[in-house]
Amino acid sequence: MTTPAIEMDDLAKRYGETVAVAGVTTSVSAGSVYGFLGPNGAGKTTTMRLLTTLTRPSSGTARVAGHSIEDREAVSAEIGYLPEDPPIYDELTGREQLEYMAGLRDLPEPAAGERIEEMLDRFDLAEDANKRIGGYSKGMRQKIGVIQAVLHEPAVAFLDEPTSGLDPRAARTMRDTIAELADQEMTIFLSTHILPVVDELADTIGVLHDGKLVAEGDPETLKSRAEAGESATLEDAFLAVTTDEEAAEKPV
Numbered sequence: 183m184t185t186p187a188i189e190m191d192d193l194a195k196r197y198g199e200t201v202a203v204a205g206v207t208t209s210v211s212a213g214s215v216y217g218f219l220g221p222n223g224a225g226k227t228t229t230m231r232l233l234t235t236l237t238r239p240s241s242g243t244a245r246v247a248g249h250s251i252e253d254r255e256a257v258s259a260e261i262g263y264l265p266e267d268p269p270i271y272d273e274l275t276g277r278e279q280l281e282y283m284a285g286l287r288d289l290p291e292p293a294a295g296e297r298i299e300e301m302l303d304r305f306d307l308a309e310d311a312n313k314r315i316g317g318y319s320k321g322m323r324q325k326i327g328v329i330q331a332v333l334h335e336p337a338v339a340f341l342d343e344p345t346s347g348l349d350p351r352a353a354r355t356m357r358d359t360i361a362e363l364a365d366q367e368m369t370i371f372l373s374t375h376i377l378p379v380v381d382e383l384a385d386t387i388g389v390l391h392d393g394k395l396v397a398e399g400d401p402e403t404l405k406s407r408a409e410a411g412e413s414a415t416l417e418d419a420f421l422a423v424t425t426d427e428e429a430a431e432k433p434v
């Protein structure tokens with residue numbers, strides 16, 4: 183059996199009184215797409231920040247690409263991360279930003295340059311690549327953010343709402359690209375509120391609610407658990423497992 187790309191063991195994070203992640207234990211197979219769902223405030227971003235070593239757990243452990251998240255340097259070398267607000271410089275052009283990232287990652291030339299051009303082309307950015315990012319639309323910034331997260335072909339890519347701000351054509355390109363990267367054995371940890379995206383791409387879905395993993399399985403299994411029967415959608419399944427039972431049981 184191959185080592186999982188991500189392993190979490192009772193991973194938890196508290197901010198004062200707030201329990202953001204309440205002890206999550208699971209693993210993600212290498213080369214798979216893991217769809218990470220949950221209502222606002224469920225703890226998805228915090229989990230991704232823990233796995234990408236941007237914040238340290240209050241308790242519990244995790245391993246990413248075989249390295250403990252305590253070893254920031256080792257994990258960083260193996261991952262790419264698209265956060266909600268991608269770190270890009272307004273004063274650079276799109277091409278310069280990607281070249282800068284390739285430099286930080288020590289990517290060899292000419293392969294790096296070729297990959298940058300291929301990605302710019304794929305995301306319809308070639309014509310604007312020499313313009314400053316400061317003048318880019320939200321969708322164009324998002325494309326640069328995603329490209330720089332996967333440019334170095336990391337073992338594991340953490341993508342937070344990768345289709346955010348994208349028009350339908352660009353969103354299609356994004357979904358195709360994610361599927362292609364997974365085919366090339368990249369593990370994709372995908373957090374989004376857009377359920378059809380997860381339904382289409384994810385091999386496994388995990389649903390976080392109040393910091394706890396309340397459901398996990400492949401899309402079809404999750405749907406079959408929803409009460410709506412055979413016609414159940416992922417939305418039905420999501421709503422079923424994230425309803426706050428205490429609140430629902432309270433008399434009105």
Ligand SMILES: Nc1ncnc2c1ncn2[C@@H]1O[C@H](COP(=O)(O)OP(=O)(O)OP(=O)(O)O)[C@@H](O)[C@H]1O
Nearest residue numbers: 197200201202220221222223224225226227228229
């Ligand atoms: N730096 C922080 N300091 C204090 N509380 C925080 C911090 N980061 C997150 N939290 C709290 O932890 C909980 C989980 O937040 P998190 O951002 O991880 O949720 P999320 O699932 O990503 O939500 P969304 O879907 O809205 O992005 C929330 O109650 C949030 O207020």
